[in-house]
Amino acid sequence: MFILTQFLLVFSQEITWTNYSFAFPQFIPLIADKTVFSRTFEDFGQILNISIEYNGDYEESICNFEYQSIVFRKHPETLIALINDMQYVDIDNLKTEDIEQGFSEEIISYTIKNRDVILLEKNGTIYHLQYNVVPKLANYTTHQLQIIQDGYENQIVLADNDSYYYVDQHQLIQFTIKNDTLEQFKILNWKKVNGHFKFFVREQLFYLINGNQGLTVYKVLNNVLIKINEYDIEIFSKSFSNTKLNLVDYALEDDFLYLLDQENGVYRLNVTSMNLDRKFFIAQKGCKVISVRNKQIILIQQNQLFSEVYEGRIIDDGWVIIRMRTISKLIIRNIYQFNNFALLISNPTNNVYQKSLIDSLTDPSLIKGDNFYQMELLGVSELDENFVIGIYRYGVAIYFKQERSAQITCQARLSQQNRVTIRLNSTNCLNKNQSDAFNYCQSRLDYVFDIHGVLMSSQQEDLYIYLCVVAFSIVVGLFLAIFFIIRRYQMKKEMIYNLRKSRRSLSY
Numbered sequence: 001m002f003i004l005t006q007f008l009l010v011f012s013q014e015i016t017w018t019n020y021s022f023a024f025p026q027f028i029p030l031i032a033d034k035t036v037f038s039r040t041f042e043d044f045g046q047i048l049n050i051s052i053e054y055n056g057d058y059e060e061s062i063c064n065f066e067y068q069s070i071v072f073r074k075h076p077e078t079l080i081a082l083i084n085d086m087q088y089v090d091i092d093n094l095k096t097e098d099i100e101q102g103f104s105e106e107i108i109s110y111t112i113k114n115r116d117v118i119l120l121e122k123n124g125t126i127y128h129l130q131y132n133v134v135p136k137l138a139n140y141t142t143h144q145l146q147i148i149q150d151g152y153e154n155q156i157v158l159a160d161n162d163s164y165y166y167v168d169q170h171q172l173i174q175f176t177i178k179n180d181t182l183e184q185f186k187i188l189n190w191k192k193v194n195g196h197f198k199f200f201v202r203e204q205l206f207y208l209i210n211g212n213q214g215l216t217v218y219k220v221l222n223n224v225l226i227k228i229n230e231y232d233i234e235i236f237s238k239s240f241s242n243t244k245l246n247l248v249d250y251a252l253e254d255d256f257l258y259l260l261d262q263e264n265g266v267y268r269l270n271v272t273s274m275n276l277d278r279k280f281f282i283a284q285k286g287c288k289v290i291s292v293r294n295k296q297i298i299l300i301q302q303n304q305l306f307s308e309v310y311e312g313r314i315i316d317d318g319w320v321i322i323r324m325r326t327i328s329k330l331i332i333r334n335i336y337q338f339n340n341f342a343l344l345i346s347n348p349t350n351n352v353y354q355k356s357l358i359d360s361l362t363d364p365s366l367i368k369g370d371n372f373y374q375m376e377l378l379g380v381s382e383l384d385e386n387f388v389i390g391i392y393r394y395g396v397a398i399y400f401k402q403e404r405s406a407q408i409t410c411q412a413r414l415s416q417q418n419r420v421t422i423r424l425n426s427t428n429c430l431n432k433n434q435s436d437a438f439n440y441c442q443s444r445l446d447y448v449f450d451i452h453g454v455l456m457s458s459q460q461e462d463l464y465i466y467l468c469v470v471a472f473s474i475v476v477g478l479f480l481a482i483f484f485i486i487r488r489y490q491m492k493k494e495m496i497y498n499l500r501k502s503r504r505s506l507s508y
């Protein structure tokens with residue numbers, strides 16, 4: 001799939017620059033062909049562009065630079081195919097058709113709490129997977145939920161502090177899994193929901209987001225669902241004078257619930273005070289998917305043949321768009337944001353998207369975007385710093401994930417002195433104004449590489465060792481010779497002495 005960069009001026013925010021440079025050039029002694037200088041650029045955030053200048057005795061490009069990247073690799077033997085008879089088949093090697101034919105049943109929803117993964121199959125089968133810290137699958141059980149089998153529409157599983165929930169159009173069920181048994185309780189007073197909806201629980205409050213019906217907040221008391229708040233079209237039209245409403249997706253961060261209205265844009269609600277933030281609004285029509293992490297927001301607008309990806313930053317009562325990209329022929333169903341990268345989950349391929357880059361300031365090679373191909377992911381979730389769990393329609397797999405910062409390595413072939421000036425534009429540096437999200441850095445880092453030749457070649461080294469051995473042998477030989485000479489001299493002396501002694505005793 002191709003990502004086309006839109007050559008529109010979407011970025012309207014003024015960029016301010018902070019200059020950063022070393023107080024003195026750093027002096028680095030190296031041995032040609034032998035030692036390597038290497039450093040990473042964590043302190044500089046995302047590097048947008050770099051230039052490296054050499055000023056040395058030879059025109060030798062001694063440094064090699066790599067931009068920040070993400071590694072996302074399936075951890076061997078962690079794939080668990082739950083819904084097929086082809087256990088341990090490598091899914092990445094199957095074609096989409098194989099998969100679709102092979103699995104008429106499929107996982108349609110999942111929820112993850114700590115290291116417990118709950119997967120829901122369409123017919124009500126629940127898979128409970130427990131991972132340990134390595135991570136490795138520690139325990140895996142299968143259960144059956146008793147659900148009214150009346151059109152499996154909009155089925156979702158969710159997790160609260162100590163229970164799980166299942167919901168569809170017709171019913172809301174609470175369940176727990178203890179000692180390998182599933183116990184379920186029906187929550188009363190659930191009213192049939194028409195149309196597509198989203199449902200989640202947070203601190204024992206249930207949020208139902210339902211298209212043009214708006215948002216309703218519930219509580220469960222003695223197994224009965226009780227409505228405690230409602231935000232309908234009237235509230236939105238009074239606050240924002242919008243006459244239409246279609247809430248399609250949401251994102252949660254800190255105190256805020258961001259509500260995506262396909263007709264108008266993004267609203268937000270403070271979930272602690274339960275107040276609609278009447279000042280905040282993002283006017284971006286036609287979007288279907290939202291994701292927010294560290295105030296970085298991604299919205300997806302789906303069109304018939306392509307999708308638009310809008311990336312922005314939430315500032316004050318709205319946002320600033322950083323980038324807009326067109327991704328051809330993809331329907332993006334879900335987004336997972338890491339720190340500097342985002343995974344755009346679509347069918348059947350997923351794109352890795354690098355965040356925080358501003359087109360007009362960025363090395364074009366970075367903007368092209370990486371693609372990688374995985375099949376049928378429903379979503380991903382981070383298990384810990386290094387591992388991500390990927391949920392498919394037919395099973396799960398663990399992925400090793402590592403966000404790597406930019407890196408430079410320098411090594412010379414020739415003996416020389418080379419002053420290397422690195423200029424980079426980046427999102428961060430030591431003296432940046434941290435309260436200004438659009439304060440970027442232009443840094444200048446000077447290194448003086450003092451490169452000496454090795455003392456001798458390996459042939460010379462061999463000769464040297466040989467000569468050393470010879471010299472050593474000569475020294476040892478000499479030493480032994482001197483020793484024998486001295487010894488002989490002593491022995492002679494003794495002999496003469498003895499002779500004299502015997503002669504003297506004879507003369508008496």
Ligand SMILES: *[C@@H]1O[C@H](CO)[C@@H](O)[C@H](O)[C@H]1NC(C)=O
Binds near residue numbers: 442
């Ligand atoms: C950094 O950005 C400035 C301002 O846009 C530009 O003039 C300069 O060439 C850039 N430097 C590098 C190394 O990209």
Ligand SMILES: *[C@@H]1O[C@H](CO)[C@@H](O)[C@H](O)[C@H]1NC(C)=O
Binds near residue numbers: 105121144
């Ligand atoms: C649901 O499907 C699975 C196979 O995918 C099967 O093992 C299970 O018995 C089914 N449950 C019901 C209630 O039909």
Ligand SMILES: *[C@@H]1O[C@H](CO)[C@@H](O)[C@H](O)[C@H]1NC(C)=O
Binds near residue numbers: 130138139178179180
């Ligand atoms: C697996 O679950 C069983 C029953 O819940 C429990 O007794 C056992 O300790 C678990 N095993 C591991 C490795 O966690």
Ligand SMILES: *[C@@H]1O[C@H](CO)[C@@H](O)[C@H](O)[C@H]1NC(C)=O
Binds near residue numbers: 255270273274
């Ligand atoms: C949300 O509301 C609570 C309670 O009124 C308040 O303490 C908190 O500061 C609000 N959060 C934000 C981010 O405004």
Ligand SMILES: *[C@@H]1O[C@H](CO)[C@@H](O)[C@H](O)[C@H]1NC(C)=O
Binds near residue numbers: 050051359361362
């Ligand atoms: C990146 O840096 C190079 C070298 O300084 C410069 O020629 C180029 O214009 C820069 N590109 C952008 C997009 O700033």
Ligand SMILES: *[C@@H]1O[C@H](CO)[C@@H](O)[C@H](O)[C@H]1NC(C)=O
Binds near residue numbers: 434435
């Ligand atoms: C840092 O950025 C903030 C927000 O833009 C601005 O108000 C402040 O004056 C800046 N501080 C300095 C020292 O430039």
